């Protein structure tokens with residue numbers, strides 16, 4: 265059985281695809297994709313800078329190909345993402361002379377972008393990350409141009425426009441570190457107020473770029489329970505598990521004192537030691553057990569890539585590392601030590 269078959273009555277199992285994947289659709293990729301996944305996400309190709317690089321120019325080629333490919337594979341399709349402060353061209357926020365756009369300009373640019381992009385794939389892309397990463401880890405509104413110019417209404421405008429454009433699409437608010445209590449609370453306070461005002465929102469996307477230890481299972485469980493208590497569905501939108509020490513320390517105190525600092529950049533470039541394979545397998549097992557407990561509320565679990573080789577974690581937060589966060593090795597082989605634990609759940 266493929267991974268998706270292990271969870272058919274629980275949730276979709278998804279994978280994010282790069283533009284190169286969608287362009288080439290090699291047999292090496294298509295075979296494991298067809299048997300293991302029933303949902304797809306676009307890693308970059310639907311982001312504003314990819315699909316709408318200039319005011320009057322849209323770049324639909326790759327996105328069209330992505331949607332056709334997904335339909336061919338009979339997959340539940342994700343749109344990622346409509347409104348974000350990153351990977352969005354400068355012209356969206358500023359005039360040519362560098363002055364910031366007015367409220368009227370920015371809101372009509374947003375509305376137009378959503379109408380055109382979402383409208384093109386109406387009824388074909390099933391679910392959208394409408395707004396991405398609008399809150400800080402403290403649960404405050406992020407000071408992006410979207411927020412600074414439009415205020416919190418920018419989130420409402422995005423969801424309203426999305427709903428009018430494709431009333432049947434599921435609409436998600438998506439963010440990272442959603443397990444940090446203040447952040448979760450900030451997001452839930454705002455999104456439930458927005459829903460009570462009559463604005464359509466289906467659920468909360470938890471990206472889940474996880475470490476081996478952080479966040480703890482309890483932290484994740486409390487978060488999931490909070491979201492469920494607020495009446496929202498959950499999608500796990502960008503799952504990966506980083507086994508590398510993190511030089512920036514951003515995911516917690518993960519730096520290993522036994523490594524010389526330089527080596528922390530790429531300590532496992534010659535392969536992952538067995539003890540870490542075991543840790544990774546145990547972590548995946550714990551995480552999936554937790555997800556299964558909440559299967560009635562979790563719509564989808566999407567891995568942020570298929571092969572380790574293609575993971576963004578190889579280049580984050582610094583370029584040139586060797587990460588092993590995903591299910592497949594460089595030859596598109598499903599890692600046995602991970603398959604075993606998923607089969608045994």
Ligand code: XIL
Nearest residue numbers: 307308344396440471502568575576
């Ligand atoms: C990442 C992609 O994986 C990279 O290829 C790209 O260079 C930067 O963006 N949160 C998100 C995703 O919502 O869109 C990000 O994807 C990872 C963090």
